[in-house]
Amino acid sequence: MSTPERTPTPAEITRWRRYLADERAEAAVYRDLAGRREGEEREILLALAEAERRHEQHWLGLLGDQVGKPLRGDIRTRMLGFLARRFGSVFVLALAQRAEARSPYADDADATPQMAADEQVHEEVVRALAARGRQRLSGTFRAAVFGANDGLVSNLALVLGVAASSVPSHVVLLTGVSGLLAGALSMGAGEYVSVRSQRELLEASSPNPATSSALPHLDVDANELTLVYRARGMDQQEAQAHAHEVLSTLGAYTSPVAVQRSEEDEHEAVGNGWSAAISSFCFFASGALIPILPFLFGLTGTTAIVVAAVLVGLVLLGTGAIVGLLSGASPLKRALRQLAIGYGAAAATYLLGLLFGATVG
Structure with a gap:
């Protein structure tokens, strides 16, 4: 005599319906990404979408007539879909990589071992696809991120250090503008020399x-x-x-x-000297502009210092989160690390400025 099928509990039905909605949303993300790709990458993304469809069928089978009204995917997956439809960039692939890493199937008895294994492999597939984009971005992106962060931190430190010594606001502003120009020119020239030298070393070794x-x-x-x-x-x-x-x-x-690795791949990873230099100059200048904005708009004293610090902090959080996304790491941890480093450097120079001002006075 066969054992009657167990009636699923309301909690199980709710969980299965959530999984079903997430699988549908993830499949849609991969199809949207595939629509902005061609060749091998498109085929890989469509294969990932097909795998998510197989997982969808598993939950449909368990739910039976309890499927109910279709649910929307979680907020992260919906946001990922929005970005995939409009951008389809390496940032979306990096987010998709993190989404695959969060799969709960390994700890859920209702998911098959094959499904849990699929999700682990999907993470590696998306990681490999994202790595292609990271390699293409690496040279220019490195210069852009380093330039922006250097501009933010160095000019904030310079402005706070000078402001703490009790000099007039127009002197602080002039110092900040001078720091912006000198730093941007130095960063651009240094980045050009660095990248060109690295490319010449590669060419000499080829x-x-x-x-x-x-x-x-x-x-x-x-x-x-x-x-x-x-x-x-x-x-x-x-x-x-x-x-x-x-x-x-x-x-x-x-x-x-x-050579063991192709010269083209190595040169692509290093980047182009002019593009790296221009990116470094522009991003340093844009970062260095943030700390002097309060002084440009006429704020003075402690108010200007606080506003400058807040503005720089917000941008540091943003750049840190972007680096975290591209590297496949936690955006929050990278953002907080960036903030702590930036504020630490600025605080040190501010204290030195206070000490100098007190000594002169």
């Missing part, structure tokens, strides 16, 4: 393509090509075998001295 033309004329018995591979870290036996393989297939072999 093989010379012209070397390939010499291979057909090598003495097979002496085989100087073995030395190339030994210099690259292979042991003698491995280098000899690889060199022999190269020389025996010269017609099909296109780049016998190619």
Whole structure:
């Protein structure tokens, strides 16, 4: 005699309906992202959407005639869908990565082990897709974030330090503007030199393509090509075998001295010197402008200092959260870390300004 099916409790039905709504919302996010991609990335995103549809069918099967009126996905997933439809950028993929990491299926007996495993793998798939965008952004984005934060923190520290010494407000403003221009020019020039130097080092380490033309004329018995591979870290036996393989297939072999990673990928990760310099200049200047805004609008004394500190704090929270999103880490932790570092530096210079002002007075 078969055991009758257990009637689900109201709490279970509520939880299953919530899971169903979230799966539908997540599938819609991946379809929206796929609509803004092409080629392999589009196929991967559509495959993720299909996997979420399979999970949807599981909850539909458990609910049976208790499905009820469709619920909306949670606020995070709905916001993710909104961003996916309008932007479809690496920021959305980074958010999707965090969403996959929060899956409750591993601790829910009503979800199958396959579903829990799917969600873990989905996190890695989305992480890999987001990594492509992170690599494309890395050079310019690094310069932009560093430039903005340096501008915010250094000019806030400069302005607070000078203001604490009890000098007139117009002197504080002039100091802040001077700090903005000097810092922005220095950051832009430094970033250009840094990126150009790194690219030149990569180019110097990359093989010379012209070397390939010499291979057909090598003495097979002496085989100087073995030395190339030994210099690259292979042991003698491995280098000899690889060199022999190269020389025996010269017609099909296109780049016998190619590096392990492609030069293009390395250069893309480093970034372009001019774009990095311009980004660094502009973002430093925009960050350094924030602390002097109260003085530009005529505020003075403690009021101007407090307003400057609040404005800078809000922007530091924002930049920290963005870095957290792109890195796949907690936006809140990164935002608070950024705020603590910025305020710590500003507080130190403010105290020094107070001490200097008291000493001079």
